[in-house]
Amino acid sequence: MNSAVIWYAGQATGIVTLVLFSAVMVLGISVRRQLRIPGMPRLAAVALHRSISLLAVAFLAVHILTAVVDSYVDISPLAAVVPFSSSYEPLWVGLGAVALDLILAVVITSLLRARLGRRTWRAVHWLAYACWPVAVLHGITMGSGTGHPMSGWPLWLTIGCIAVVMGAVAWRVAEERRALTPADILATAPAHRVSQGPAVPARQYANATYEKESR
Amino acid sequence: MNTTAVLPLRVRSLATSAATRLLPPEPLDYAAHRALYGDLPPVDGERLIAGVEYSGLSGQGGAAFPAHRKMTAVREAARRAGRRPVVVANGSEGEPASAKDKALLWLAPHLVLDGVALAAAAVGADRAFLAVEAGHGLGRYVTEVGRQRPSAAVPVTIVEVPPRFLSGQESALVSFLNGGPAVPRFQARPVFERGVGGGPTLVQNVETLAHLALIARHGPAWYRSVAGTTLFTVRYADGAPTVVEAAPGTSLEHLTGAGATAGQAVLVGGYHGTWLPLASASAAGSGARMYGVNAVTPDTGISAETLGVPLGAGLLALLPHDRCGLVETASILRYLALESAGQCGPCLNGLPRMAAAFSELAHPTDRSDMNQIRADLSRWAGLITARGACRHPDGSARLARSALITFAAEADAHAHGHCSAPNRPPMLPTAPATP
Numbered sequence: 119m120n121s122a123v124i125w126y127a128g129q130a131t132g133i134v135t136l137v138l139f140s141a142v143m144v145l146g147i148s149v150r151r152q153l154r155i156p157g158m159p160r161l162a163a164v165a166l167h168r169s170i171s172l173l174a175v176a177f178l179a180v181h182i183l184t185a186v187v188d189s190y191v192d193i194s195p196l197a198a199v200v201p202f203s204s205s206y207e208p209l210w211v212g213l214g215a216v217a218l219d220l221i222l223a224v225v226i227t228s229l230l231r232a233r234l235g236r237r238t239w240r241a242v243h244w245l246a247y248a249c250w251p252v253a254v255l256h257g258i259t260m261g262s263g264t265g266h267p268m269s270g271w272p273l274w275l276t277i278g279c280i281a282v283v284m285g286a287v288a289w290r291v292a293e294e295r296r297a298l299t300p301a302d303i304l305a306t307a308p309a310h311r312v313s314q315g316p317a318v319p320a321r322q323y324a325n326a327t328y329e330k331e332s333r
Numbered sequence: 334m335n336t337t338a339v340l341p342l343r344v345r346s347l348a349t350s351a352a353t354r355l356l357p358p359e360p361l362d363y364a365a366h367r368a369l370y371g372d373l374p375p376v377d378g379e380r381l382i383a384g385v386e387y388s389g390l391s392g393q394g395g396a397a398f399p400a401h402r403k404m405t406a407v408r409e410a411a412r413r414a415g416r417r418p419v420v421v422a423n424g425s426e427g428e429p430a431s432a433k434d435k436a437l438l439w440l441a442p443h444l445v446l447d448g449v450a451l452a453a454a455a456v457g458a459d460r461a462f463l464a465v466e467a468g469h470g471l472g473r474y475v476t477e478v479g480r481q482r483p484s485a486a487v488p489v490t491i492v493e494v495p496p497r498f499l500s501g502q503e504s505a506l507v508s509f510l511n512g513g514p515a516v517p518r519f520q521a522r523p524v525f526e527r528g529v530g531g532g533p534t535l536v537q538n539v540e541t542l543a544h545l546a547l548i549a550r551h552g553p554a555w556y557r558s559v560a561g562t563t564l565f566t567v568r569y570a571d572g573a574p575t576v577v578e579a580a581p582g583t584s585l586e587h588l589t590g591a592g593a594t595a596g597q598a599v600l601v602g603g604y605h606g607t608w609l610p611l612a613s614a615s616a617a618g619s620g621a622r623m624y625g626v627n628a629v630t631p632d633t634g635i636s637a638e639t640l641g642v643p644l645g646a647g648l649l650a651l652l653p654h655d656r657c658g659l660v661e662t663a664s665i666l667r668y669l670a671l672e673s674a675g676q677c678g679p680c681l682n683g684l685p686r687m688a689a690a691f692s693e694l695a696h697p698t699d700r701s702d703m704n705q706i707r708a709d710l711s712r713w714a715g716l717i718t719a720r721g722a723c724r725h726p727d728g729s730a731r732l733a734r735s736a737l738i739t740f741a742a743e744a745d746a747h748a749h750g751h752c753s754a755p756n757r758p759p760m761l762p763t764a765p766a767t768p
Contacts, residue, residue: 236521298675299675300670300673300680300684303682303685303686304671304685304689307688307690
């Protein structure tokens with residue numbers, strides 16, 4: 119296969135993987151008790167989180183395959199998995215290898231979730247928060263495909279992805295801070311079952327003097 | 334024995350024999366306990382469970398689950414897991430209106446401790462806990478009383494549990510004993526498999542264990558013959574609760590004594606219970622029906638079968654004619670909403686809205702659409718039932734539904750600006766929810 123085709127394939131799958139994993143992050147962040155992406159049922163968010171992450175893994179596989187196959191620079195199959203063992207750009211390729219290892223841990227534990235138990239799965243799943251920034255850094259440092267840092271529209275796309283994921287994290291933290299209690303809901307529960315029609319001056323109701331939900 | 338008075342309680346026992354009654358007139362120390370009830374006969378675990386099955390003993394904490402099935406489940410789970418189970422005696426009543434477990438622990442603590450020892454022998458446990466409600470000095474009292482006993486084969490740790498409504502729920506209690514908050518937990522595996530310390534755990538109400546102590550002495554056939562009595566908490570207008578010991582099926586009149594006939598309704602079971610209309614003596618025998626439900630009359634035998642509703646933890650609260658059932662229910666629902674752990678959607682979102690709506694039903698304004706409120710309440714009661722990790726929403730919905738039926742006439746009156754109890758605060762206690 120033509121080396122240029124492989125190069126383009128590697129670049130394209132890298133960018134698509136970035137976008138897909140950013141979407142996976144946002145969906146995963148939104149799956150909390152009191153959070154919801156507007157207009158999307160929680161069930162759909164969970165299902166999308168799962169399907170998109172598997173799709174992203176497929177793109178990631180192609181991305182790694184092209185990097186290994188591309189004969190222009192020498193990245194061995196081992197270097198794709200073992201961090202910082204590459205002869206070409208050991209640090210930046212190594213970040214990609216770290217991200218790959220973390221993703222493999224997250225994906226494999228998710229597939230084995232029923233056997234591992236919730237706690238173990240959950241503990242490993244938190245690694246996603248470490249994986250994504252490492253992967254983004256790998257993209258920024260190597261993203262041009264020419265040995266220079268990323269520039270142009272891919273850079274802006276990356277910045278956009280960072281902004282969206284950071285926004286989702288901030289949203290989650292803010293919502294968790296003001297988790298509602300039953301008392302909050304009771305305090306704000308409106309006397310909303312008010313009949314239609316003109317308001318008449320309130321008649322002196324027998325009980326009106328005591329305990330009117332003062333909270 | 335000179336102990337500070339734990340509880341200002343009225344107690345009445347209708348048991349025929351002193352040696353089989355759960356509530357002696359005075360608190361019994363160990364010597365008096367042995368003199369009255371006699372020593373525990375030696376028991377074999379499996380034979381004891383078989384005896385419990387024959388006796389028909391069921392849990393007295395509210396759910397009325399057959400005691401022998403729980404014991405068998407724990408014993409089997411322990412055998413499978415290859416570890417010794419734990420016994421938890423549940424005396425954390427939590428419910429502000431109920432007092433029968435506290436009265437039992439105060440008057441006959443050794444009967445409960447006998448029951449703990451028996452339950453431990455039945456399931457093969459090597460550790461036991463006795464959970465009591467904090468705030469009454471019961472923890473210290475029972476610990477002192479326990480020292481009178483010869484060192485037991487199975488050590489019993491006395492634990493004071495926060496006096497919250499949900500503290501006594503099985504998984505909440507286990508969570509608390511494991512060092513967590515006393516709130517119900519979603520159980521991937523049930524408490525009888527994975528409870529205290531991750532081991533198989535038998536949680537039994539203290540009254541159930543006291544029954545066990547009597548069954549071991551007098552035999553399962555004695556209990557089966559309905560000679561065994563059970564504990565009720567009876568509440569009259571405004572007064573302190575009276576804990577009554579009576580055989581199941583005792584008539585309401587006999588059980589509550591004078592004044593029972595003077596009410597309009599009775600709350601059966603507790604704050605997760607059912608309001609039933611109360612008909613006068615003249616209606617008795619004619620199969621009194623009100624609003625489509627069977628009315629309780631003074632000669633109605635008090636048992637789950639005759640009433641057709643669960644007896645729960647044995648509360649019977651009589652609502653006098655000059656009180657408003659909607660005001661009482663609104664107050665209870667508000668309390669139940671605030672006592673919710675706020676963990677599951679149906680409870681967190683449903684109970685406060687139902688409480689607010691019920692409050693509007695009890696205290697409507699001119700603009701309140703009473704029919705809409707009643708329709709909403711019925712719909713929400715259906716929506717929240719059977720959807721929580723525990724039964725808190727289910728019980729609250731049961732209370733709201735029964736109030737809508739039993740106090741339908743009162744609700745109609747409210748729609749026209751009349752109330753049976755204008756300007757009176759609710760009579761049934763709702764302890765403030767402290768954070």
